[in-house]
Amino acid sequence: MLELIFAVLLIAAFATLFIKSGRIAAIISLIASAMPLIAVMDWANDFGIKAFSFGVENSMDFSIAGITMHLSITSFAWFFAVMVFSLLPPIFLFSYSFFEKNNGFFPFMLFLITAVFGILLASDFLTLFFFWELMAASSFILVYISRDKKAIMSYLAFSVLSAVLILVGIALLYSQSGTLIFSDIVLNADKVTVSAIILMVAGFAVKSALMPLHAWAPFVYSKADEPFVAFLSGGLSKVGYYGMFFMLFALPGAKILHQYFNSGVATYLLAVIGAISAFIGTLLAFMEDDLRKLLAYSSIAQLGYIAVGFGIGSSLAMAGALFQAFNHAFFKSVLFLAAGAVAYRTGKWKISELGGVGYKMPFTFMAALFAIFALAAIPITSGFAAKWLLYEAAVSNKYIFITPIMLIAGVGAFLYSFRILYGVFLGENRHDDIKEAPLPMIAGMFLLVLPLIIFLIFPGYMLDMMHSALVDAGIGTISHTNYVIRTGTASYNTLAVVIGMMVVMIPAFLIYVLRKQKKVDFKDNFLAGEPYEFYGYISMHAANNFYKPIEDVIMPYLRKGAISFYTALYNAMGRVSDASRKIYTGLSQDYTIYIIIFFFIIVGWLIW
Amino acid sequence: MGLFDGDIMKYEDWNKISRIASRKSLWMVHFCTGCGAIELPPVMTSRYDMERFGMGPMATPRQADVLLITGYLTVKTLKRVVNVYEQMQSPKYVISFGSCPINGGMYWDSYNTVKRLDRYLPVDVYVGGCMPRPEGVMNAFLELMKLIDEGKARGWEKYQKYYEQYKRNQKMAFNFEREKDEGA
Amino acid sequence: MVVEKIAVIALYTTIAMFVGILFMGVGRKIVARVHNRVGPPVYQGFIDIAKLLTKKTNISHGWIYDLALLFSMTGIMLTILFLPIGGVKLLSMEGDAFLVLYLLAIPALGFALGAGASGNPNAAIGVMRALVMMLSYELPFVITLIALMIYYDTSSIAQIVEMQHAKWAIMIPPFVLAAAVADMALQGMLMEAPFDIPTAPHEIASGPMAEFGGKHLGALMIYKAGTIVAYTTLFVDLFLGGGVVMHDGSVLAYLANFAVWFILIFLVFTLSLLINTSFPRFRIEQAFKFYWKYEALLAFISLIWVYLMVIS
Incomplete structure (x- = not known):
């Protein structure tokens, strides 16, 4: 079979x-x-x-x-x-x-x-x-x-x-x-084993x-x-x-690293790298104008959380990391597919050129909205449970450096989430001639959104699914029922949140329903008295250079990024190769001298 | 839908509550084109303190209840005023300052000043004078509150009822200006 | 038992919202007194909201615009459910401080969505400023929060309140520093000057609220009232023992704790208003630098101090 x-x-x-x-x-x-x-x-x-x-x-x-x-x-x-x-x-x-x-x-x-x-x-x-x-x-x-x-x-x-x-x-x-x-x-x-483990973890990373x-x-x-x-x-x-999970916990490499370094320094380093990934990825994401690059940096950030969980390695952290991996698989696929659907209809990638797509493609927007709730860990989707487990793990282990960085990266996620929501789907209605994405596209996206909602209410199912994995890897699981997760220090009852939300929504819904409202055109908008079309076309899409003020503050610190590091490395390697080529002079006496020097080195080494 | 629109509670009773609330909480958007704008700071600050009556300045017409026309209006500004007025949510009221919106005032023979604001927008309270002193402005606000309380400040209903006529008047004023522009 | 609990929750939430709306009027009165004015009556907030909800016409920019109304009210009331009020744990045993942090994001994100859907460029700029402010003040606030969590070895706010029965957190030396930092973060959360950048009425026409009117604005005012209660209660719960003075379960204890809670949040709110009336507005990058340079440094010092205390 x-x-x-x-x-x-x-x-x-x-x-x-x-x-x-x-x-x-x-x-x-x-x-x-x-x-x-x-x-x-x-x-x-x-x-x-x-x-x-x-x-x-x-x-x-x-x-x-x-x-x-x-x-x-x-x-x-x-x-x-x-x-x-x-x-x-x-x-x-x-x-x-x-x-x-x-x-x-x-x-x-x-x-x-x-x-x-x-x-x-x-x-x-x-x-x-x-x-x-x-x-x-x-x-x-x-x-x-x-x-x-x-x-x-x-x-x-x-x-x-x-x-x-x-x-x-x-x-x-x-x-x-x-x-x-x-x-x-x-x-x-x-x-040798330790270096092998580190090399392979880096390879999988x-x-x-x-x-x-x-x-x-x-x-x-x-x-x-x-x-x-x-x-x-x-x-x-x-x-x-x-691969990393396998090397660190199934093999188990983490234990070997602990034994060799006599402390958790190696895995702590992994957690720090993950946290910094999450932080820098977030900062880079909200300054990006290309929708796909924004999502790429957001991927780097969200994947960083998983590394934090692997680095901490407690049962809470591992459950959080695996949960986060699962959530990320779904919400990021939805977001990339939604970006694809938007590009399929409009042919544009730049956030500053898009805008108002959500009015014409409401279902694509809905799917992307749920994915973004999961990404920003708003407790309307399962995204929150994963982050919550990770935060709990970091705090209960008293990691005073990782926890604030992770939390602030979580807040940064709101910033780029809003960039997507406003720049692409809301704001000025610029695309009057587009249609909703074809049915198979929408069906695909909604199928991927479904688990995010199921595991919001029943995070226990997810923990059941990873139960045997965690037990087999010798980590142990955390106590939970279908909708309550308990850690040593706190508990999270998803049913309370969901039911509470539905109940307190009633007064808001009453206000919404009981007063009549009239839908007005987008162009009926406050512009200090100016009619929208008075001077021909006024661009009302404030999505270009959206986070400019903060970009001006942060960018000087981020200029020496990883890409410039790799470029410098590439250039340096080119120079080294250039220099090494100079020993091939083409003169036989030079080669003889090389051989003689080599011979003396060997002889000297043997005598010494 | 029922409750607030007359099915369950009597329309008149509900109107009364609404009137009491809106009388004590007049938010204004001041259209500061004329010289009357300078009379507003004393009204807002500690000398006369309009916030005693729950009044306050608001940033946009969507949030506001009272539109203050603080002085003369040219045809060009009238366009903006009408736009702002139509963006406000009912019930909404208009107070005009000084003699210019009444009869043109010192601009009575100007070629591009609106002589009678009443032809283009329903005005609830006029404040006479050139310019009215802050006491006069305060008095106008209190008068407006009294009118609202008695259910007499019905300018916005008038605007809805005679919308066609108001639009026709406005269009005539705008067209007059456009012909002039083309001629020049 | 369940019915009783639901009744208590409903009662406390309603009271909390009323207190919030009352505080809006009280706040305007205090500001007016600082300006040497008479100021509006203290119940002005109720009148304003009643007026907005009884407006004859309401406009909508589509269903996403209406989400702001639903999300902002729902989110803030849900947050209040998860905060102990005067030591009464409504639902706060079912979640912890991280949940509260993220529940507070529901109204903010819903509000931001509604503002984005209104299509007004001022609203977008306002939301941008609000989100950048959020990124700014969360760093110092989160660090102080972690200091508390490490010290009390729990992340549940209800338990942090319980553990302060003997001694309020603010009486412990490192938390004096932390409370000062958190109070400045609170200033940003409540959007009071010098951090009223997101809704600066004279720059960007009240920012995110530019297009809201009628019932939508009324709902947003209720949300604003809720944020006052939620944030001040969060501060009181974290640093001032939640206002718990009597620990037995008698009716008197309930009343006394509630009264102390009310006085404490009033004091915290008044402090924030006094700062508000005495300072002009920062620019957004100045606010960001202020929080990430000085505030974060002070917060981190208190965190390390606490860490050393806990380790030894």
Whole structure:
């Protein structure tokens, strides 16, 4: 059965290579992408959640050219699989309308899914690396479709970096333990193992765009096709975090790091990096004018929270991190898809050029609004529960540096949320000639919004889902019922919030209903007495340079960013290579001298 | 919908409550084009203190109840005044300052001054004088409150009822100006 | 039991809203006395709201514009439910300080949405200023909040209030500093001068409220009244023991605690008004620098002080 799923995915991938129509390819992909989801649903029974059973076996050995690949599902991989694979059918539903022609998105997306399925199932490092590379290659082609040089080059460079880091890490681990199968590996707290763990965590962190390694994200997110970016930000970044989770808690690397450093300094550093990611990402996000770049920086910020949770590593923090990962997968996909839908209708990306789209596309706006509530952690969606767990974890561990940074990044999220809401969807009604997005697009977006609302009222379901993952990783879970989460120091009752909100809405609703109101045109607006159309056209969209005052204050401090660091690194490497080329003088006597110097060094070293 | 619009509670009773509330809380938007604007600061500040009666300046016509025409109006400013007046929410009242909005005052023979504001907007209270002193302005506010209390300040209803006529008058004034512009 | 609890909650919320509307009138009276004026009657807030809600015509700029009305009133009343008032835990055991921080964002974001939907450029600029102000004052405020949480080892406001029975937080040396910082943050939260930048009536025509009139403005005034109670109560709960003076469950204790709570929030509000009347307005970047440079530094000093106290 498991072979069948791989086979269906690969056959669909090869079939869609030869289909010109985007519609047919989308339908094929939709059906194919449902296959891994069925398997994932089926495995829910193994991890304490009742679901339908289709009899999909949960492990498989696969031999090719004398090398055996071990595939089997673990509880933590299953949790990540749930969030990654439930994104896919809605995204393909969206792309049914998005792609008129099949430009290569569908086949390589299916290869990508195969690779992700393999990564999550892999139970030895060789399989993991094989599928990791398949993922890198297929996602690279998906980036390549954009034909944007900066995006392609940065994605390629960072993919290679990630692959190299992981490969070196695997090699070092193999040299220490002599096996590649996860269950057989026994780790000691020595220098080689520790460096292997750090290298591999860094390698996985590239995919999840953690702060110093995030430089590719703004370029790629802002140029590639929207459905792919939705999956890249929502799904693939979680695969990176799956790798980190696996290295730190399943292997378990965090314990080794604790033993080696005799303190939690390494994981604390990860938490600090995550918090700074969240903070700087937020600051960069609200100054951005390109909608997709804004969302990219927001992704970096929101993913930073997950790293904070991994760094703190307590059961509260881990629950918060996994919850945040789940929420982020959904709300960020919705936001990127909504951006895609807006661009599909208007063809514009700049926030200052958009405006008033929400009046013409109310359903797209609704979906984006809920996603933004989740992003800003307003307690109208499940976004809040995740952040709440993280804040609780940080405070109860008395992290006086991380907590304020995280909280202020949370406030900063309101700023860029409003930038999206006002600049794109509200404000001046500039687009009279556009229509609502096609039905499949809206259906796709609303399917993705649904979990955010379900887990608002029942965060307990989510905690049940991650229960076996946390127990298997030796972290332990937190006490909860279906709608109450309890920590040592506080509790959060979602039902109280929701019911309270409905009750106190009654007086407001009475005022709203009992007084008549008349809808007026947008142009009937207070402009100090000036009629709107008196002097021809007056632009009323105040979205250009929206946060200029604060930008002027902050920007001088942020000018030396990561991108300028990488540019400087690139230039420095160019100069070093230039300099090293000068030793090839072309004169034989020079080469003789090199050999003699080398000989003396060797001899001197031997004597000494 | 029912409650406030006469189904459950008697329309007259409700009107009375509404009148009492709006009498004691007149928010004004002052259209400071004429010389009367300078009479307002003493009225607002500690000498006469209009806030005693719940009055206060507001930033936009949407929030305000009273429109103050503080002096003469040219045809050009009349356009803005009409725009502001129409953006205000009913019940709304107009107070005109000085003799210019009554009969043109010292601009009686000016070519582009509005001679009778009453032709274009329903005025509830006139304050005579050139300019009225702050006592006069205060007196006008109290007079307006009395009128509201008695249900006589019905300028806004008049404007709704004779909307066509008011519009026609306004259009005539605006057209006159436009012809002049084209001629010049 | 449940009915009783619901009755208490309804009673306290209604009273809290009434107190807020009363405070708006009282505030105008105090400002008028500072200006050497007579000022409006103390019940002016009720008259204003009654007038706005009985306006004959109301305009709407679409359903998102109406969200401001619904969200602003709902959010602020919900926040009050999660704050202990005079030691009475309404729903405050069901959530904590982080929840309160984010519940306070519901009305703010709803209001911002409504202002954005009104399409007025002044409203957008006002919202921008309000959000930047939020980013500014939250940093020092959040740091002081964390200092309290670390000291009392809980994040629940109800428990922080309970633990101050013996000694109010403001009597502990580091929290004097923290309370001073939080009071300046409160000034920004209440949008009083020198931080009344978002609604500056003479610059940007009252900012976000530029297009609101009639019932919408009435609802926003109720929201404004609610914010006065919510923020001052938050300050009193965090630093002044929530106004709890008697700990037995008798009726007298309820009344006494309620009276003390009322006096304390009145004092906090009066202090903020006195600062308001004596200062001109900051520019937005000056306010940002003020909060992130000096306030945040002082808050961080108090946080480290508390941290060292707790560690040792």
